[in-house]
Amino acid sequence: MKLSSLNRLRTKDEVRWLEINSNLIKEKNDFDVNGVSRYLAEMSASEHRTVSSLLIILMMHKLKNKYQSKKKSRSWDLSISHSMINLEEIFVRSKTLYNYALQNFDYAYDKAVKKASAETGLPINSFPDKCEWTMEEILSPQRPL
Numbered sequence: 243m244k245l246s247s248l249n250r251l252r253t254k255d256e257v258r259w260l261e262i263n264s265n266l267i268k269e270k271n272d273f274d275v276n277g278v279s280r281y282l283a284e285m286s287a288s289e290h291r292t293v294s295s296l297l298i299i300l301m302m303h304k305l306k307n308k309y310q311s312k313k314k315s316r317s318w319d320l321s322i323s324h325s326m327i328n329l330e331e332i333f334v335r336s337k338t339l340y341n342y343a344l345q346n347f348d349y350a351y352d353k354a355v356k357k358a359s360a361e362t363g364l365p366i367n368s369f370p371d372k373c374e375w376t377m378e379e380i381l382s383p384q385r386p387l
Contacts, residue, residue, distance in 0.1 A: 248274040252281070293332060293339050294350055300325035300380060301354030302361070305369055310362045326381055344377055 243251075243262060252259040252274070259277070266273035303318045303325070333340040343350070351373040359366045373380075 245272060245274055249277055252277050256281075289332070289336070289339055290342055293329065293343050294346060294353075296325045296329050296332075297343055297347075297350040297380075298353045298357065300329065301351055301373070302357045304375075304380065305354060305358040306362055309358070309364060309368060313362075323383070326383060329381060347373065347377060 248259065248262065251262070259274070260281075263273045263278050267278075300322060303322045307314050307318055307322070329343070333343070355366060355369045358364070358369060
């Protein structure tokens, strides 16, 4: 298959495009180097966004549980559980994504505070400037926060 055909195939049938490029790489033939490179970068960025989103949601609901405990709901607990399970699965597969989460922990916390403030109606200064929990504490199902 010609490279120009491979480029077009990606937009029509991404899975087939991946399969063909995988086989071409194994056979050390010409393959869509630029397309594979772009796709891998996009996959990586998507994984990073997923980790950030899950971490922000997890932190937000833990903040809401602590600072607006009278309104605690089952949906908050389910969201916390869902986020923890998904992050654990991701981190088991990828130490890189765990390290990414650690590097972006403060950023995620800042976003979580803004979201928690918006959802609870509490002023932003109701929440600590810095996260009072470590990553391990945030991810621990045994430790109530």
